[in-house]
Amino acid sequence: MNYNFTEIEAKWQRLWQEKQTFRTILDGQKKKYYCLEMFPYPSGSGLHVGHLKNYVPTDAFCRFKSMQGYNVLHPMGWDAFGQPAENEAIRLGRNPRQMVPEYAATYRETLIKTGCSYDWQREINSSLPDYYKWTQWIFLLLHRKGLAYRATAPINWCPSCKTGLANEEVKDGRCWRCDAPVEKKPMPQWFFRITAYADRLLADLEKLNWSEGMKEMQRDWIGRSEGTEVDFALKDSNLIIRVFTTRPDTLFGATFMVLAPEHPLVSQITAPKRRSEVEAYIRKAQGESEIDRLNISRSKTGVFTGAYAINPVNGNKIPVWLADYVLMSYGTGAVMCVPGHDDRDFEFARKFDLPIVQVVSRDGSTYELKTAEAAEGIAVNSGVWSGLSSSAFKKAIGPWLEEKGLGRPTINYRLRDWLISRQRYWGAPIPIVHCSGCGEVAVPEAQLPVLLPDVENYQPSGTGESPLALIPEFVQTVCPKCGGAARRETDTMGGYACSSWYFLRFADVGNDKFFASRSALDYWLPVDLYTGGIEHARSHLLYARFWTKVLFDEGLLGFEEPFLTLRNQGSLLAMTPGRRPRPQDEHGENDEKIVDWIVLKHEEREQYPADQIVWRWARMSKSKGNVVTPDDMAERYGADSLRVYEMFVAPFEDNVHWSEEGIHGSHRFITRVWRWLQAALPLYRREWRDELPMEMSPAERGVRRKLHQTLRKVGAQIETFQFNTAVAAIMELLNEIYAYALPEKDSLPENLNPAIISELAETLILMMAPFAPHMGEELWQQLGGTDSVYRAPWPDFDPDQIFEKTVDVMIQVNGKIKDKISVALDCGEEDVKREAMKCEKIKHLLAGRQIVKMIFVKNKMLSIVCK
Template sequence: MERSYRPMDIEKKWQEIWEREGVYSAEGSGDKCYVLEMFPYPSGRIHMGHVRNYTIGDALARFLRMKGKKVLHPMGWDAFGLPAENAAIKHGVHPAKWTKENISYMKKQLQSLGFSYDWSREIATCDPEYYRWNQWIFIKLYERGLVYRKEAEVNWCPNDETVLANEQVIDGRCWRCSTPVVRKEVPSWYIKITDYAERLLEDLKLLEGKWPERVIVQQRNWIGKSEGAVLKFFVGDIPIEVFTTRPDTVFGATFVVLAPEHPLTLSLAKKGGKIEEVETFVKKMKSMSSRERGIQEEKEGVFLGVYAVNPANGEKIPVWTANYVLYEYGTGAIMCVPAHDQRDYEFAIKYGLPIKPVIKPLEGEPPKDKAYEGPGVLINSAHFDGMDSQSAKKAITQWLKDKGLGDFKTTYRLRDWNISRQRYWGTPIPIIYCERCGILTVPEDQLPVLLPENVSISGHGNPLAQVEEWVNTTCPKCGGPAKRETDTMDTFFDSSWYFLRFCDPKNEKEIFDKNKVNKWMPVDYYIGGIEHAVLHLLYARFFQKFLYDLGLVKDVEPFQRLITQGMVLKRWVSVEKFLEFLGLSPEDSIESLKAKISELTL
């Protein structure tokens, strides 16, 4: 027996044997167990964050096999995305070539590490036989009224002629070319995930004790269910609808604020003779992303020059527009009660607006230098005086509803999912536009709609829109000339159901055999970063529920248990700390250090 261990020779030999003999195949006897780590983007190299994630899954998979379980432990590639296009621009290489070379290199790295994957089930989302089923899912969503097209205000780079994600806007400029970003209305495709908001929220109860509590809390907050009322504040005969969770404070509303993007903002400013200064303010706000506005501490606003009638007491109160109100939340308009809302309080103090208390604390006196936001007893509220604030919410809403000035309302923070991306390296959206027949989905027997290979990626405009021979097509209904949709899908679409395809990865006739899926699902252990607590995990839960509604899966939740492994951060460790870890001191000899390291590596 050789005394030295030569990993390059020994490990390669046995890894080839294990691969050839299918040692890690998911077939076999025993109870099933599906172990899955979040699959990587093929960026070119495996990093330590990957290794930590995959080591946890590998150790778990090996342990379960030794316990007699039949383990499914697959690996694949989240292969579409913007980095491939950036590489095409920088290095002059086609995104497909760049991606496939990266996959090949990273796969060899994973194999050399000896992870126990069933590579016979490998998938890549850029493979037409995968994204074909993305398009099929889109069509099914469309057929059930869960997909629609509308003009959406987005971050737009005038130089690159493309939409930018919030994260790609840095100090109001394009991250790539530093051109000032503007807000622009662009036609986009949306998925009505909001139709599933209540189910997504309610089914979190099924995951309690199985998922990390903070992930559940983040999802619950992202969905953001709020129960309250919609109230009408009239400017002449024009109603401004506001949503509030505190209808008990309506008698204390001393002004109304509209989001800069609200359809009434400019028209009311014109009515009030304030159009020039309001237009300047709105333009400034539109140059900022929602995220940038959300983290602004300074409250800014402009008076629109008009007054609305408080529906509770008939008082005329000023209407403003301000940076701290976002159009995508609620109705895009709020009633402002500075005595009982801190943001409104800060705005009122800055602009000298009235502050009228209508809630008296149950004990003690309200604070003098900030808003009192707690419960209490109503004051200055007409015939509701003396009522506790919780009871008053329902009573006041019903009273205003009877007068035609309000109604009970449940809203969600969750918004519909914009999946349109003006990029090349993604799944083509299977839509055809015909002047005679309108908007049509591509027939299923014509899927997949393949990405054209002869494309020029310059960073300016939508690459697909420039490939005329691909854009120009035939209407599947009338046979006349038509055009394809040139947007591609958000890459989160690709990763929202890949765990199901692993159960039947070679199926060419259907998205998967539901018997095979029901044999393996749900995923028993899903391992990945907590940064995916919302978005990926929420979208995956939504897809699972939609496919459940189609009768294709038996489980309403895709992941039984979730393990979030934390992040690997680069940090320098001093020599003293390293020696302390080994149980040594700087006075110990080199021989002692060598002996300790040898001891640890045997």
């Protein structure tokens, strides 16, 4: 029978659906395994082979776990709300309400066609009311606990998407979706107080089985910094300015002070004579994009306020300046400046001719500072503290300041509170009502969900209000508290709210009483294995951990960390046509980024001169015009071949340069497996275990040994996500099987032992099943299996078969391998030495030389050192 993958794959996809093979039911008798891939937002370009770099290996893993007897939860859903989907809808002039389900259906179809084993009864769409009702419910919980608050602050504003953005959604000063430079805009906004959990989010990383790199990224993002707050009195005033420093040991060197332009005391302290200049500076700072303000290579700017502060340790009068290199959003928005020992302060002092005083020395002497010396050392010019080491000084000055009421130890975080409100249509409405009498009032639970109204025009307004503000029927409501007229909150929640709890919903999709029942949560959660791209390191993964901790604190969950093990798949790169930039490309934007290559647009590709096209590797995406679709690959080579290739081509975590050539090898492998089994199956006997011969030929022993070695290896390597070497191991086995029993014209050579052939056939099918599921099922059925192969147990390897009776031991002379001898397994040192000395070659090499020592490693080698 020929390998007709088109027919076989369609057949099993149909049967899996009909028989609901992957339907998962809570079964307290069985051990659960919850395996989850980050749910995608469905985009119009559909899935490409790069997406499968995650889905396919994870799917093989699930099938393997299922064969191991676990009750596997493997769900899929759609991160449907939010900017990505909405931007695409706007671009196409479509309504996201219709567009998203269409796209989701396309995704689902591709996933089915590539043989992914999801329980589709648990499909989630986060933009449906039965889901976002609970997103709103959790919002209210956060609100009740004081973890959701509204504040007016200069926020990240994307002028192109016309919405506020969380810090995590700004990369290099640009919007994560459209790459437009982000502006600062003071607006009333909703925040989640994630900073209240900063310490726990940091500490609990220790418990997680995540890659060190991933944890490090989260640590950096949280950015815990221990330091001291110091109060500086203002001269001729009773005001004080509080600063944060990690180097209180350099206090004596503080020769000036800088406030952020947005610092609340600025207008009070500014001298009348300086006022116009100060106000001009503030206006200029506000008008600048983040990209400019954060540009590290830019030279320092600043303005003197005319005010002086008193250095609390030496009573010196120091000038107070404003400069935009000090951020209002970190620490106290004010810093004491020690130009001798801080690069930024040094540069500022040089530029504005401010005094530079050395207070730390490498060796205790004083010398002229050519640059800022930030390293710790020995205090100088520091009154009674001089001579102390920096660390001793730091220890001593804290209590001293505290005693005088001038300072206190403080911890600061780089992490900012999570800005959640979006001035956009396509998100879960924030369930708050503004009442002139009662203020901010939470929508009562019974009134949830606050439905997102169906509208024709949902384009962002750009006024700072969401399009919902233009819908009177939505906005006008009554205050739940006093019954008076009130206004609904019109901002919606950013999409990351939806993805911060979806993994909980999968445990109990469809529950209309609660976000998920406690029994379902207790059984399925936490997620045992979570896979996805590394790009969510500082956003989704931090948010989801935060929400989980809040729900845990509320007693709603029995665990504090949602994702025990995390694995990040590499991406797929494809050859992409591009061009050199033209001068006008840089026009209009304050683009400091070095761009030496621009992807050709679709319309450009046709007419662009071929010799001017520059091909480069780039991540697959439809906008780059370099997409390879799984549907196409599955049609030409079969889904099973595609799957094997995606796993074999490189380690799970690695990036891959896509080429179609490699898939031939995987297809050839699959076909070879099929061909051998077609020849072997006529010999198959169900009772082969009882029929294995007592006496076996070396060839028989050899192929069985390889089989059991492979079985051990494949099981261990699937477990550790080494799919590439697991597939390679089966290829090796197949090569040995072919050497043992080469199929010709659909049959095997005569005189082969049917029991051994049966063992090989049955085990090979079971081993292939996670990787090539359609073929696995088909062959299992041909073998006589009546139920799905995934209900069959993963076979145990026989440890007795694994080891050979003899092993090759290398003989080294002075560190070089000179010969090898074959000895019995576990052969002792003396015997090996005796054998080695019998070798002609070794005898020759040792002739006339003196043996200094010998090192023996059992079953491996004997190393002879001589002179």
